[in-house]
Structures are given as C-alpha cells and as structure tokens.
Amino acid sequence: MRMEKIKSAFFLLAFMTCQASAASFSAAQIAQFKQLPQAEQQALAKQYGVNLSDLTSSSSSAPVVPQETIQPRTVNVTNVVQGVPQTSQPKNTLIDFGYDLFSGQPSSYTPVDDLPAPNNYMIAPGDEINVQLFGNQNQSYSLNVSRDGSIQFPSLGPIQVAGQEFSELKSDLTKRIKKQILGVNVSISLGALRTMQVYVAGDVYQPGAYNIPSLATVTQALIAAGGFRKTGSLRNIVVRRNHQIVNRLDLYDLLLQGDTENDIRLQPGDTVFVSAKGPSATITGKVRRPAVYETRPGETLGDLLKNAGGSKADAYLQQVEVKRYQSNGVHIITADLTAASGRDLALKDGDRVSFKKISDQLQNAVLVRGAVTRQGAYAYHEGMKVSDLFTNASDDLLPNTDQRYALVVREFGPRHQIKVLQFNLSEALSSPSNSQNLALQDSDQVFVFSDELNVKAWQEPKPVDHNAGQGSKRGGQAKQALDPTTGVQLVKDSQVTTNLFESQEEIDQQAGPDSRQTLLKPIIERLRQQAINGQPLAVYEVSGEVTFPGAYPLVENASLKSALAAAGGLLESASKDQAELTRAVVMPGEVALNHHKFDLSKILSNQVPDFRLVSKDRIEIQQKTNWSLNNKVEIQGEVRHPGTYTIGKGETIADLVARAGGLTQYAYPVGAIFSREVLRVQEQERMKMLSENLRQEIASLALRRQTTSAQYTTSPTDALSVVKDLNTVPAMGRLVINLPSILRGDEAQDVMLENGDKLFVPPARNTVSVLGQVQMASNFTFDSSKSVQEYINMTGGEKKQADIDRIYVIRANGSVMLPNQSYWFARDSQKLEPGDAIIVPIDTDYLDGLSALSAASQIMYQIGVAWSAIN
Template sequence: MVEQFKSLPKSEQLRLAEQYGIDPSQLTSAKSQSSTQNQNNYNTPVVQPRNDQSDDSQKQDDDLGFLKDDQNQPLKRFGYEMFAGSPTTFAPVSDAPVPSNYMVGPGDTIKVQLYGKDNEQYELTVTREGILQFPGLGPINVNGLSFSELRDLLSKQIKQQMIGVDINITMGELRSIRVFLAGDAYKPGSYTVSSLSTITQALFVSGGVSDIGSLRNIQLKRQGKVVATFDLYDLLLNGDSSKDLSLRSGDVVFIPAMGPTISVSGDVQRPAIYELKPNENLIDVVKMAAGLKPGAYPKSSTIERYNRDGLKSIINVDLTTSAGQKFVAKDGDYLRVKSASSEYDNAITLVGAAVRPGIYQWVKGQKISSLIPTINGDLLAGADLKYALVVRQINDVGDIKVLQFSPARAITDTASQDNVLLMPKDKVVIFNASNHIRNRYELNRLVKDRVNKIQKISKTKGNNSDNSLVNTDLFQSGFSQLGQEKLGQRHQLAGVVLAKDDAAPQESDLVSTEVEKMLLQLFNDRGLIKLSSEFNRQELLYPIIATLKTQSRAGKEAKVVAINGEIQYDGIYPLVEKATVSDLIAAAGGLKEGAYIQRAELTRTYTDADSSSIAHLNVNVKQAMDHEAGADISLQPRDVLTVLKTPEWQETQSVEIRGEVKFPGNYSIRRGETLEQVLTRAGGFTDNAYLPSAVFVRDSIKKQEEIEIKQMADQLRRDIATRGISKDGTVVNYDDAQKMLTDLEHIKAVGRLVIDLPAISLGIKQADLQLEDKDVLYVPAQKQIISVVGEVQHPSTHRFKSGMTLNQYLEMAGGARKRADTDRIYVIKADGSVMMPHNSFWFSSEDNLSAGDTIVVPLDTEYKDNLTLWSQVTSIFYNSAVALAAIANL
C-alpha cells in the first residue's frame, strides 16, 4: 500500500493525505509492509479511498456553478457517498455460511466426516472436470449441482455402500472466481473475488461507481445476456438486498451511464440529486428525499424545468393534492419545497419585566388579567405597575396601533378599562420601573457572541476586543449610538466637516448594527424574548417607535410624541390610543421631585397643505394628573411636552468639613451659602487648627484640571512629533517620550482651590466664597516643619524656625546640586499658593517663610557638563579654522 501510495502523482498524494489527516512525509519514508498482508486477498487490485467529487476541478465547479439548495449548500448526488470510504483492499468471504443453493464448482473443497462403524475425515477438492474423488466410492460427478444436491447425493451413496456409517458434509475453502466490472465503474477491469461474492461486493472491490455511473440500473450479464438488474436505491432506501445476486465465474457487472436526475432542496429531510426511473412522480421523489420536514409548506412547492426554448420555467405544484403527487418528474427538474411561515396565527407575545416572558396561545375573550393573573407571581420585582403597552397589528401590511394600560389596575380590578381585551398577534410589553434594576450580564454575553461571529465572518480584528466587550455594557453602548445624529459622526466640527470614510467597520459600529437588528427582531427572537426583562424602557420602545415611524406618510404624521424636562425618562414615546398628558407622564416614569406642577408647556405642530406652524399651550400638570375636565389634554402626533422645574429648586447639596473644627462632618447647603457660614455651623476652629495649611477641594475644578492635563499631553505629543522637547531641537528617545506621555496622562487631578482661610476667619468678605455641591475643606493641625525637595544633596524636612532664611534651609539639605536651576527656586506655601523670589540672589527679607511651606529646587534642563561644552566649543573652533583656511586660499 505504501509503495502504491508513492507511485501516485504528487497532487493525488496530497489530496489523500489531506482527506485522511496523514503526513505524506511519514508514508513516503516508511518501510514497505504489504507483501505478506495481502496474500489472502487473491491479488485484488488496490483501490484508493475517495470522496465523491473531491478533486480540485470538481471543487472549482462547485464554487462556480454547481447546484446549490436554498441554504447555499452544494447538492450531492445521492448514494455515491456509500463508496467514499471504501476499503483499500477487499478480503473475500471465506468464513460465511454457505447457502443451500450455492453452485459447487471446480476448486471448491468438500469436508466429509464419517462416524459410527468407521471414523474418517476427508477434504475433497472438486476437479476441473467437476469430479469429486471419494476414497472407496470412486469418482462422483458433481458438476452443476447445488450444495444441497451434492450433500444429498453423497449421503445416499455412502449409506448404500457403507452400512453402519453416518456422514456429516460441510464446505471447506471456496474457490475464487474471475468477474469483470465494466461501464462507468470507478476502476473498471477484471477482479478475482470469492465465489460467494454478490454484485455489491464486486462494486466495493472496484471502488464503486464513477461520478457519472448509474445506481439504479446495474446489470449482471452472464454469457452475453442480462440475467438481473439491480437498483442500488432499493438497498439504500429500503434495505432490500433480494436482487443482490451471487456472482459466477465469468460474470460481467455492467454499470451504464446515469439516467435522468432531479434535484431536491428546501424543507426535505435529505436534499440531494436523485436518479430517476421512467414515469416516477413527485411522491416517489419525496420518498427518496426521506419525506418532508415538519416546517415544510408543500402547498407552495415549485418545479424548475427547461423548456423547448432553452429557458427555465417555473411550475407550481401542490404536494398535498393527488395531482401534485402524481406529477411526473423529468430529467433536469429542480424541486424546491418551501418552508412554512414563522408567524403565529393565534399567539400572544409577552416581553419585558415578566417572570415568564414568551409566546402564549390566544384564546377568544382573553384579557390582560388572564395572561398575567397576579402581580407577585407573574411580574418581576421592580416592574412598572403604572405603565405597560399592547402593540396590535391592524392590517395585513403590518401597521400597528398601541394601547396603554396599568398592570396594577388590570390585575386588581378586572372590570376596569386597563384590563384590555387581547387579540391574536398582540404583543404585551411590561417595563421596568428603573433602567438600572436588572443585571445585564446574560444580555451582554449574547451581544458579544453575535458580534464575535460577525467579526469572524468579516475577518475584522480589533485591539483588546475581548476586554472592551467584557468590561462595558455592550447593549447600552450600542443602543446609545442608534440615537446619535449624523453631526455626531463627523470627524471634525470646526473648520471643514469631513464625511465619514468607508473604512472597515470598527467594533463599536458592529455592536451598534447588531443591537439595532436585535431590537427590530425583538418580538420574533426567542433568545431576546427570554432576556427581555433586562431591557430598559427606551430599548423596549425602540422597535415600536421604529415601526410607527415607518407608517408615516405625506399627510399622515408618525404617531409618536416626546417629553422632556423634570420627568424620570425623557425621550420619544408611541402615541397610544386616546392618549392624554397624564398618560404621557406615566409613560415617562412620572415626575421628578422638583417638577413644577402648576404649568407645563405643550408644543404642537399644525400642518396643512401649504405650510406648517408651531403653537405653545400651557398645561396645569396637577389638574391633568387629577384628570380634571379640560386639563388633561388629548395628545396629537409630534406633540412635545416640557415639564418645567420649580423656581429656585435645587437638588440636595452637601459639603464636607474635616480636620480641626469643633463639629466635623457633612453639611447640607442652600444655594449661595458661603464657606464662612458653614464654618459657623461647624462651631468654628479648634485651638490646634493651623489655618494657613487648609486644603479646599472642588469637584468642578478637578474636572477642569483633567481636561487641561489631556490638553497638555496632546501638546507634548505634537512637540515630540515635530521638533522634540529640548531647546536645541534634539529629538528625545521615542520610548522615553512615550513613558513621559503615559505618566502625564495618568496624573490624577487634585482639584485644589487656594483659599485664604485666615482672612475668612477674620470675616473679610472679599476672601469668602460660595460653596458648591461636594466641596471638601480640610483644616490640619498645627505644623512646625518646612520641606526641601528637588535638586538638593539630601531632600529632607526640617523644623520651622522663625527668622531662618531660604539659604539656611538649603544648607541644612546639603546645598544645591550641579544640575540645580538656582535662578528658578520657588516656594509652595502651606495654603497651596506659589511664591517666587524677588531677586536672583536667594530671597529678600520681604519673602518670609512660614510653617508648612515647601522649598522646591528645580532641575536645569539646559545643563551641560564640561566635556559636552568643550566638545561643542572645539567644533566651533574647527569649523571657523576651516572657513578661514578656505578664505585664505581665495
């Protein structure tokens, strides 16, 4: 086998090695071990295993024009895969029971056992003349006898001539016969097989049928006449081997070319290309394809058939009728069995904050209370009990209308109007009262899986995509991008506005696209329906609003309204049937604490054939919520309700006072309250308080510092890219520059505001300041130290002594280093301010130091050692000398 593998062409070796997962180098270098293993194979030619239509040319045909079914999968010819894994050698049958009708012939061995008066055992071989030489009986002619007839003949003669002896006759080794495989066999030729071999075994010996051979008209020819015809479909489809006849020496198994074929695809159990016999109809073809799938719609099947003009024609057939089943198939036909619709005709879909969201059967007279019998048992904790929707299809083209109800009233008061009578195909949507009440892990994992599949298909790669997918709320980020206007997708807002390029989609774009598709298929996707309890209000509303917008036409506005201002969830909402202002407020989750209930503004658009105008209406929110006549105004499409904030209203704000005050802690403040007033409420300072070192931190300043740090990093990045950061334009090492940028970007903003707390404590109004939410004041205890940092020999902290100068503190720290910039020494005061010297020779007497100060000696970035300096001076002298010499030679 190895030697024969070596003899194959290189391309065939690679194909077989790839097919069976073998390393070709191992086979080509292995020793031959086939001489003794195949002696019992009667010198049968080795037939290599094959896969039908697996060579390169056939693969190319499949890619370019081979028949494919509705799922874009290549259709294979049925039955040929039976020979795809045929063995490389065929061992003849030698130990199988011999049938009684087996025809004994030359070369067969007969085993005869005598017992009784005489005990003997013989192995007799039938001669070429058909004679069996039996000791004591002489030659017996057995030519043309079956095994049962031979046994009867021998038993009769032995019993007549050997009295008192019983006999047992069995077959020994069987003869070999030579048969021929002709026609469209995979390897036609002459083969030596066992005398017990049948037609199918001969096919396996030759490797099966070629790609164009027939499986349904295999002929067995004997002495030039067809003695049997074997339909391999009977064996494959029905397990019927009654016509799989035994072979005789000299028989010819003839495989004619393939007959007419029909391709079958769609919702059948086994899509494939089937060979036809004359007058077979479609019911026979469907049986070959193992029948229809449960989701098939046989009433709308089609036949594609070539007409006389060489064009394809479509014939509709109903496989459920007698006429459709008896429709006679022709060569080249293509039968497509269509699928049934995925829509339900009597279903109700429940999504959102329900214990068991899903698709339920609709029953006539069913209401909300029947679908959701209890609040605690059928709705999740945290479900919105005041606002829910019923989305109802109103015509065959998919237009919808929306009904609003209160789940609490529908369940507790079954006679109320909120207990809506349900209709087939209704969608009931239950919302969460809060958008952040559910854990969205499973939902985000679903988005991640689907996005990953898209990325694999499109072969896009992202940096650290796994981390970004895991650490963020994918569904929220994808949904937020859906509402962005085109302006938000521009690359630049200042100067020229650039259009978005057609580069490969980024991960955020893939997430946004996939989330949009998921939302639009919310009511049909069982995976999403199961996880719909994790959706927030805007996400559940998205497919409803999108459908309502698509229903808008010229002169027919989209049935949507908007609300903003002091409500829980502003945004766009569907305009429900008989909607009023109070319904819209309930849809938005209700009013916030600071909402102004005496007046809200309703903006309404009036459109006629010539123009469009806008009017503003005043609405008394309190009266509308109480459903007073005339106050709860009915809404129209495109209405916008703005709920105002109560004048002078402010949310609860607080500041924190720490350290050396008599009553440290958090204090609530009113608008315009100052630091002095809060310190008075805190009881003033303790005797140990050191006011000049007070630290005041403000959140808004911290955010501003973060912006400035980013701007500084961007500026530094530009400097590095253009001319470097050194004065002479020398570009610094790239890695060092990147580390510098990284360190700069990770600097944490402090948000410290320099205040003069001693002046504030004295009641000086100019020093006082108004407080903001989350301000923090820290008043430390008495400090008696001064720190010296930077380019000194020993940065250290010293006890403060009144009257000591800056020079003295520097000498206590060992003095300045060589690379110190002594002209730029500065002092960070205890209150956070910076004091610079008034002259270049240390500090004058006017620059007083105080406890808690820090002396900073900066680094001289332009420092050059003597070696560098002299090398530059030498270069200048050398260049000057060269220039002078050149001038002198003129």
C-alpha cells in the same frame, strides 16, 4: 572483484535511471547497490542523477509489479472495502446520490469460510463438503468436489454430487452413508466454497476480470471492482450470460427501498456492465436528502421528492422553483406540490429543483414578552382579550411586574406598519368588563414590563476621588433622582434616555431583559423607520422627576396621565404645582418649539381636563424648590469632629467648621486646603488642552529640525515623554481660601458649599521647603528672621541654570507670593510663614522651552504628591 561490484552498480544505476519514472526496480537490485560504500553510492547517484534518499526509502516498500491487462483479480467481498481517495469538495456542495456507498478499491484475496450457504446452492467442482460421523464411529472428513463432479468418500468410493442443490445433497448423502455404515449419525455442511471468474465492465472504478466467491451477487461484484465512476449509472446495470441479458438492476430500489430482488447471484463467466449515467436532476432546500439524482424516463417531480426523502416540515410546497435549461436559456417553472398537477410535472435532464422555507411569521397566535412567568406564543381565538392570557395574576406574572403599564403592538396595512395600545394590566385582570381589558387580534404582541429600578444602571453615590490618576474618566454632571420607596437619592451612571431628533444610542448593556430600556428599544426603532413620507414620529419623551425618564411610543389616545404611568409615576422630589410641555409645531421650512406651563396637581386631581399628546411632545416634570437630601461634604484634619456632613442650600465653610466643633489647638488654619469637584474637572480639561497644544508644538519643532540646520537640546521623543508625564499629574481642583479670615466672620472670604466639597485643616507645620534649581532641595525649620535668599543659600545656592529673577513662593494656603529680589525694580513682599515652599525655576534662556517644561512638570508632580499625602 571490486571492479565487478562497481560495474554491477553502474549497470544498476543505468537501469534505475531509465526506469525511474516507472519505479519498477526490484528489491534485489536495490540491495546490490547498498552493498557499495556510502561514498561510492553518493558519487554514482550524483553522476547518474538519481535521488539517493528516494532510493533508500523505497527499499522499505514492496516493489511495484505492473499487472497484466486481463489477469483476473481475486477478492473477498466480505472484507471491508478500503475507501478510494475522493476529490475534496467545498463544504455544502451537493453530492451525487448513492456513489459514496460503493466507492472503494479492489481488495486482496482471502479464503471465504464463513458465508452461510442457502439450501438451493448448486454444488459444483471446487466446493468443499464437510462430513462428520458420530455414534459407532467418530470421524470427520473434508471432501473436495473434483473436476468430474464427484467426491471420494472413504470406504464408499466416488459419489457424484455436482449439479445437486445443497439440500438434495445432504438428503442423498445421509441416506447412502447410513445404509452402508450401520449405527452412525451423519452431519453434513459446506466448507470452503469455490471461486468463480466474472467480468465487471463499463463505468466502474477498475473494470476487469475478478475471482469472487460462488455466492457473490451483482452488488458484491461492483464493490469488488471499486464501485462506480461519477459517469456511471446506478439505475441501468445489466448482467449478461451466454451473450444474453439475464437481469437488469436499478440500485435506487436497493438504496431507497431495500429491495434486493434483482440483486441476483452470479455464475461463472457472467458479465456485469455499468452503463453511462443518464439524465439527472438536482434538488435542494428544505428536503430531507438534498443531492443530485439520476432520473429515468417518465419520472415526475413527485418521484424526485420521494427519492429525496420528502420535504421538511418548514418547506413551502405551494411554490416550488424549477430551473430548466432550454434552447433559448434558463426558464423558471413554479410548481404547486399540494396539487396533483405539480407533483405530476415531468422531469427533464438538468432540472434544478429548489424548495423554499415557509414564512416565520406566526399565524393564529398572540405573542407575550416581558415580566411574565411564561413568555412565548399563545393560540389566538375570536373574541380573545388580555384577561384570557393571564388567568391568574399570582401565577402568570412575576413579583416585580409593573401592572400599571403594559402595551399591545399591532400590525396593520400592507406595509406591516405598527400602532401601539396602552392599558392598565391590574385593572384588566381585576375587572374583565373594564375598558382596560383590550380585545386582541391575530399576531398581536403584548409587552409587560418590570417595575424595579435596574440595580446595575442605578447605584448609590460614591465619594469623589480627587487622587484619580490616568485612566480616571468622568463625564458631566450626573442626573440625580430618588428611590421612590426609600427616598434615598440615586446617581445614574449612564444616560438611558435619548434625543428624539437624533439616532437612538445603544441600550445600556446592564439593563435587565424585562426593563423598559430593553423591551421598548425595538418598538421605538420601528416607529422611527416608519416615520417617512411625511408621517409624524409616534414617539414622545418624559424627563425630570419620574421613575423611568426616557422616550416612549405614542399610543392611541395618549394623554398626560398615560405618559406618567409609562414613566413609572412621579418621584417624591417632583413638583406638582408646575410642569412644562414642549411641543414641536411643524411649519413650512422650519420647526417651532412652543413651551406651555401647567399645574400638574390640578390635572391629577381632575380639577382641569387632561390633555392629549401628539408626536414629539416633551414633558418635563420639575423638581421641588431646594430639594436636596443628599448633598454631602467632607471635613478632615484638625477639627474636633471630622467626617462627612449633609448640607443644605446656603451653608458655608464657617457653618461646616462650626458643625464640626471648631478647630483643635493643633490646627494650622493658614494652610487649610479646600477642593471642589467642578474645579477639578475644569482643571483636568485645561491640562488636556495644554498637553494637546504641546504635542502640536512638538510636531512643528520636529518638522523645523528636519528642514533647517537649527539645533535643539531636547529631541522630539524626549519632549513627547514630557507631555505623557504631564498627563499623569493629577488635577486637584483646589480653591485658595483664607480660613482665618472666614473664622473671624469675614463674609466676603467665606464660600458657599456644594455637594462633594472637601476641607482639610492640617496640623501646625514649622517647616519651609525649597524646591527647583538648587544644589540640594530640602525642608528646613521655620525661622521668621531668615529671608528667601537665606533659605536658598542653606541648600547650597542656585544652580547655573536657575532663573533667580523669577523665584516665587507657594504659600501654605495655595496662593503664590513673589519675593522682593528683582534687580531692576523693587516690590513689596510678605514675610515667609510656616508651610511655605520656595520654588527656584529654570532659566528658559539656558534651555529650550521643552526642557523648561520638563522641569516644571517635575515640580507639578511634587506638588501633586504632596496633595496625595494630605488625602
């Protein structure tokens, strides 16, 4: 018995091996194989080269039985047709119109019971007739029409019904029943309808014979066959009956117009034939339904556009491009669809029609942008002026609108160059007859600006942070200006004005949408682009003490007064007795700059005539002498009134201490610390330069190590970390001062104060610090009788790597003193004082230079920490 199973399994595997490509084995054969033990299954599968996992997984699916060639397929056209997987197409690829509607695959048979039957439905064998009696009798009958065309009605016998229409059947059968059965009412309806066999041939998804309901039409038969192949024609479908063509169907009538007149009901034995696809044309661009459309003889470009749903609103119909294939190549035909000749252009196979987009250029309109209530385009009319755009200033303009400065940008010439006109919006609206009420032209652009300072780009000055570590970035000296309303000095974080002779920088992203920076940028950029072929650059610049310094378009009849209006007017700090005009004089091969001084007050008071501006002029409005209302310094520590003080020109440290009430009894003036922002910036730059030099030295050191046998005590990786640590040491910007001498009236020691200076007077410190290469760095109580060496001995003495010849002392005021400890020569040394720090450096002969740098950076870091603690 065991051997019989094995033989049977061998036979099964041999059969599967032969039939594996067709996958046509039955479930019973697979079940027989599965009865064997797992080990034997694996051995046999390996011996015959059968994939055991495929065989196991195939058991869950029904066996695939090859269909006979002419076996009819029974389908239900009322079911939803399952979509056939289509070949994926790239995005935006045009489709062949109409094919997706009929794509599908034949569905399985399901009885049809709910299709409504029309009154002219012809009764034939296979139909089911439902008869219900009520009244004296309550009976229901389901009567099938037999092959001889009759139904067998109880108590009435056979009744011939085949060949009758459904309405005729109901009338005749009702009369006969009521005549023979008295006192009953009759209701007659159709039950299950018969099926019929038709043939679908040609370029369809799956041609063949199909059993379909007796009410099915041509399109339902096509759906039953899975729809069309891409090679099939939607416009030439014929129905043959008894060897004759009884109908032609153009599916475009159904798809585009909903016309089902030619979608006739089929009869048994009919053949639906789909011809090969005929000529086609492609339509793309600004149409409602771009696709590939099949064409018929005699169709025109107008017919194709109609099939595509018509053109879109932005289609340019005057120049429609038609690419046509001819024997000598591709020809371009331009058709005007606004004319009958263009619409009547006959189509040819392969035509590619493209509808272009109309121009976005506004016609018969004026555009308004900026600080207005309603931006956008306004209809232009002849004689239109600025006052026609803004009829009510309180309603049409924003509260922050600068009514003193507005622009009109106007195009001219075939190259669409621009020119700029400037006007006073307030005067234009208050007096329509005023010359400022400019006459507008079609396509003009009106720009209205805001008069508010950008609160994000301008801000109050912040205290200087001397303890900023890495990541703290500062630029050069910030430009200062005064708020024209409050007189408070402002500091501008970013430079908005640009050099006229260089490419314009990006506008500050924080600028408002109605600011001069934002609205003028595209205008100035366009003026730069058209300044070619010897054309002058129509831009000038206003700098100095004005509200909005920067570059401005050179308007027609530009003057000094119009330039000041463009820049928002003068600041309170502006000097009116003297200003400067720099004018570029272009000569062959060079450009000369001429500087002219002028009295601004006389021009503003009309004592002297205003002058005209030309290309690339620069106007510098200078500041009043000694104008500084916001120079502040800070004094902290042991003074009677510490805090921040506003200073004027020429004030010194002695003046500041006096204004602060003098020193307290606990003050230690010898250790006073004075810092200055300019020095801090310089010190930071020097440290960056030092770190860059060290980085280059490290790279050279690493290269020498790779090419020689030299040995170094510090690896390049460790050395680079030293450079990184050096970058973290904060710059202090300290200036060594002798405060006791300053307070005694020594003018040579006194320092004139600047904005941002800081003075710290520490309390008396009776300590001395010992740092560096000693056994235990520490702080000690000051003893005037002890020497430098005695303090070092109190830490346990120097380490082996200490350089005892280079010991130095950092005094409390920041100066350096070298004690008299040299072996080779004697030098005078000052006595130690409270607050001094004794530094014992490392011997550079003991370690390489990079290790010495590491130790030095640690000392610098300790000093920096001390400075941070003071702050």
